Amino acid sequence: MAHGIARIGRDRFRTHIELGSHHLIADEPEVLGGAHAGPAxxxxxxxxxxxxxxxxxxxxxxxxxxxxxxxxxxxxxxxxxxxxxxxxxxxxxxxxxxxxxxxxxxxxxxxxxxxxxxxxxxxxxxx
Incomplete structure (x- = not known):
């Protein structure tokens, strides 16, 4: 069974994603108000x-x-x-x-x- 957790704080759209032992950052591109810190x-x-x-x-x-x-x-x-x-x-x-x-x-x-x-x-x- 797959399981993931996505967390967002005050960092605009920057989202921290945990998938088991793997960690990813998702974000929106600058044109949409994000910092483009990770994939959308x-x-x-x-x-x-x-x-x-x-x-x-x-x-x-x-x-x-x-x-x-x-x-x-x-x-x-x-x-x-x-x-x-x-x-x-x-x-x-x-x-x-x-x-x-x-x-x-x-x-x-x-x-x-x-x-x-x-x-x-x-x-x-x-x-």
């Missing part, structure tokens, strides 16, 4: 999707014994008329066309991809 929330969302995609595809290629040399997951967040959209581009080195196509299919079924596509319920409580 949507940047962190893209980071989660990118990491999940890269890890899942590496695991798949390794399990198949494929000679995947490198994989880059390029992500863009776009706000379009019909709603938000993520553009994901995979740059795959070391595989043939059939293997590359299969990785693209697998990318559509990574855990974070499925979560984003399916939505998630959020319960909010006060303590």
């Amino acid at each position: 929330p949507y940047d962190l969302l893209l980071a989660s999707l990118g990491a999940c995609t890269a890890i899942t595809l590496r695991m798949y290629a390794d399990r198949k014994g494929w000679p995947l040399e490198s994989l880059e997951v390029d992500l863009q967040w776009r706000q379009e008329e019909d709603g938000p959209r993520v553009i994901r581009t995979l740059r795959v080195v070391g595989l043939d066309d059939a293997q590359r196509d299969r990785l693209a299919e697998i990318a559509e079924r990574t855990p974070v991809t499925l979560t984003l596509l399916g939505g998630v319920s959020i319960d909010t409580y006060l303590s």
